[in-house]
Amino acid sequence: MTQTVAIVIVSHSPDVAKGAAAMVRQMVGEEVPIAFCGGNPEGGLGTDVGAIMEAISSVWTEKGVAVLIDLGGAETNSEMAIELLGPEKAARVVICNAPIVEGAVMAATEAAGGSDLEAVRATAEEFQA
Amino acid sequence: MNESDLIGRMIDLAAERIAAHADELTALDQAIGDGDHGDNMRRGFAAMAEERDTIAALPLSEALKKAGMVLVMKVGGASGPLYGSALMAMGKAGGTDPCALIDAAIDAVKARGKSDTGAKTMLDVLAPVRDAVAAGATPAAVADAADAAAEATIPMRATKGRAAYLGERSIGHVDPGARSSAIIVRAVCEVLEES
Numbered sequence: 399m400t401q402t403v404a405i406v407i408v409s410h411s412p413d414v415a416k417g418a419a420a421m422v423r424q425m426v427g428e429e430v431p432i433a434f435c436g437g438n439p440e441g442g443l444g445t446d447v448g449a450i451m452e453a454i455s456s457v458w459t460e461k462g463v464a465v466l467i468d469l470g471g472a473e474t475n476s477e478m479a480i481e482l483l484g485p486e487k488a489a490r491v492v493i494c495n496a497p498i499v500e501g502a503v504m505a506a507t508e509a510a511g512g513s514d515l516e517a518v519r520a521t522a523e524e525f526q527a
Numbered sequence: 528m529n530e531s532d533l534i535g536r537m538i539d540l541a542a543e544r545i546a547a548h549a550d551e552l553t554a555l556d557q558a559i560g561d562g563d564h565g566d567n568m569r570r571g572f573a574a575m576a577e578e579r580d581t582i583a584a585l586p587l588s589e590a591l592k593k594a595g596m597v598l599v600m601k602v603g604g605a606s607g608p609l610y611g612s613a614l615m616a617m618g619k620a621g622g623t624d625p626c627a628l629i630d631a632a633i634d635a636v637k638a639r640g641k642s643d644t645g646a647k648t649m650l651d652v653l654a655p656v657r658d659a660v661a662a663g664a665t666p667a668a669v670a671d672a673a674d675a676a677a678e679a680t681i682p683m684r685a686t687k688g689r690a691a692y693l694g695e696r697s698i699g700h701v702d703p704g705a706r707s708s709a710i711i712v713r714a715v716c717e718v719l720e721e722s
Contacts (some may be wrong), residue, residue, distance in 0.1 A: 401720070411672060414663075418688050436604075438563075438603025440570060440603070442562065442563075442566070444563060444603035444604050445604070447599050447600050447607065447608070448600050468604050469561070470561065470688055471561075471604040471605035471606075474605035474607075474608045474609065474639065474640070475603075475604075475607065476669070477608070477611070477639070478607070478608035479609070508721070
């Protein structure tokens with residue numbers, strides 16, 4: 399199977415993260431690796447740097463990983479997690495400045511076509527509701 | 528007090544003060560943020576307190592890096608990477624010169640938060656603290672400067688973080704991150720004063 403860019407969804411809410419991933423699965427299918435995480439280290443609303451690192455590692459591919467986030471701390475924690483993966487991996491992970499659900503679907507659609515990481519990000523970020 | 532006692536005592540007092548002020552921090556954050564700052568900081572500092580003896584046994588630079596990593600992994604909000612990066616940068620800077628250490632922390636927070644002073648953030652406490660230290664202020668005076676700086680965020684308008692969504696409505700409240708910074712600075716200064 400050809401490798402595609404992978405998608406990681408990071409929300410403050412585990413339910414939102416899981417739901418967004420389910421929508422991507424249904425709309426785009428199985429060929430794009432997708433992981434999600436949500437909730438702080440105690441399981442409440444928030445994000446967890448360790449869990450984000452694990453999510454990225456679980457779908458890691460040389461083609462890269464596009465991360466979709468919701469608000470504030472999700473971005474800061476995702477940036478931190480990417481940095482902690484080390485410069486080599488970090489260079490192949492991007493955070494998309496896009497709405498989390500729509501962005502994830504658009505990114506996964508683009509990824510499914512075999513596009514590279516920059517194209518995946520651009521498609522997610524071009525999305526206008 | 529030797530270095531190890533000093534580090535242990537700072538962790539104890541900072542964790543105690545953060546826990547005691549958690550509700551206040553959350554209330555401040557409910558006014559202009561997302562209302563989780565007190566809980567997040569309490570969780571992060573409680574995790575640091577759990578590792579107190581391990582951290583305190585390390586040389587200062589390593590202790591700072593380790594304490595920073597605990598905050599990064601345990602806070603669960605943006606304040607984790609912000610405070611965590613600050614401590615890790617102080618550890619990386621090395622040495623014990625307080626101005627150099629605070630400068631490293633300030634640079635790290637600016638980079639991590641893509642922010643600067645005047646945006647109603649913790650930087651508006653850290654920068655005046657740095658100036659007070661550079662001017663040779665006593666630890667007690669530095670702690671007072673931190674409190675005054677946190678209060679001085681009240682008329683500021685937030686341009687970073689969740690508070691930025693509020694625009695003009697962010698004016699009139701103490702910034703929660705500025706307040707938690709002042710609480711931690713005071714705890715550290717009190718330990719230095721005791722030593």
